[in-house]
Amino acid sequence: MSEPIVRVAARGEGVTASGRHAAFAAPGDTLTDTDEIIAGPHHQTPPCRYFPACGGCQLQHLDDTAYAQFVIDRIAGALAAQGLDAPIRAPLLSPPRSRRRAALQAEMREGRVKIGFSENASHAIVDLAECHVLTPELFAILAPLRKLLAPWLKKGRRARLHLTEADQGIDLLIEGVEAEGLDAAEAITAFAQANGVARLSIDSGLGPETRWEPEPVTITLGGVPVPMPPGAFLQATREGEAALVAAVREGVGDAGTLADLFAGLGTFALSLPGKVYAGEAARDAILSLKAAAARARRTLFADHRDLFRRPLTSAECDRFACIVLDPPRAGAREQVLQLAESKVPVIVYVSCNPSSFARDAEILCKAGYRIDWIQPVGQFRWSTHVELAARLSR
Structure with a gap:
């Protein structure tokens, strides 16, 4: 029997009144007796080519009305x-493209550096050539960052990248790599100068070590510039x-x-x-x-x-x-x-x-x-x- 989707559950599946679940269904969709989803008025075309594989988003198939209702339902359900x-x-x-802080993964795979979020329910990295949640400034740094990381990424190991927009530019903390020697120092300086990096820190396992910070990095909160530790929340x-x-x-x-x-x-x-x-x-x-x-x-x-x-x-x-x-x-x-x-x-x-x-x-x-x-x-x-x-x- 065909049934309408009436809400979206906490993990993002559409749910009918009888309790049937369907992945990537929106309220107003119809779930047929063969579990096919017939799109309704609140089911939009996901704007990003990587949806639903990329773990950065789970609900791009919802329009703003359905997404707002999902947020309300999550809170109301927890209270109930x-x-x-x-x-x-x-x-x-x-709005889209407004995320000023993100944690991404990086690895060398098939001779090239991949940077992105992990896939949903997987450790595989989605190598981002577009992103509809990161600010344009954060996304723009990913391409030159691939070149910077290439000599440092060891086979079978991953780096974790913490990117934040600070008052002076982008604050970048790289975890899980070693970048020693003159060549690495020169590469860091050239990369930072060319890409508006306010600070670049590397954590090889003993805590962040600042490698580039021409002026103290701050974030303005309540009108007050606050010194910002690397990778701060x-x-x-x-x-x-x-x-x-x-x-x-x-x-x-x-x-x-x-x-x-x-x-x-x-x-x-x-x-x-x-x-x-x-x-x-x-x-x-x-x-x-x-x-x-x-x-x-x-x-x-x-x-x-x-x-x-x-x-x-x-x-x-x-x-x-x-x-x-x-x-x-x-x-x-x-x-x-x-x-x-x-x-x-x-x-x-x-x-x-x-x-x-x-x-x-x-x-x-x-x-x-x-x-x-x-x-x-x-x-x-x-x-x-x-x-x-x-x-x-x-």
Whole structure:
């Protein structure tokens, strides 16, 4: 029996009302009794030649309407699994070719260097001759990077490339190669000068070693230039960062004393009003934030603190009018347990994993909080990766 596809599941398959799954089906498609997909109004032609093989995207067959609904459904489904419900706003989607940060693989294969994302469910590399998610600046560096890497890639070994757009240009960290001697040094200099590289670092297994950095590399956050460690974490797109910062500022309101937990380089801490405590376990990140805040004369206390092993206690939390937290994908259960026993009136939770967010939110809601609103953000366009900012209050 033919059935319509009614939604897209968490891993990207289309699902009918009876529970039949079909890969690369969009809501409004028809799944026939022979499992053929008849395209409906929300099924678009994927713009990239490498879809669906390339692991960089899973949902290029969805138009923006269906993709936005997928983002909402991912969050609503995670909440429902914890017995929760909340107002979910329309998602803010980053446009194509806006990803300013990416991790790619490189290897020598059949006499040429391949650079790209791994294939879906495979270790094979898709050698990118086009990409509809990377910024044009990041994509443009891949061709000359193949030439640079050719002498360094050993047979059977891969390099991992971390590319980020910084204030001064592209920050490039190469892991898994050795580039020693005069020829390598001259090649690095020529490559960096010709391609707008702000910094090039190589990690042969003992940590990043900067090989090119004519001026200190920074990333501007909240109007403040912050020293950026090699391979540092940033929000994936400028549009996604702006959407999350706006949601956090709205959630914080006019609170005068705030904490930003899992603060990183200060994406939110440097955009918040009033007095700010910033807690972060990564030493390089918190030292960069501390230096930047001091130079900008911001009222900010940067604390090197592992919030998994040593979360703020409920008594420490009570000092703040609002607490912002942006934990890794695993969530912040240890910190949330302390928040649940606190008297903090407002919590703004930024998450890159709806499931761990819903688990943590359920703890807070049992303790007397409610979810005022959730702002979804789709900055990993056409992927199943969903982010959000949520406001919770007592």
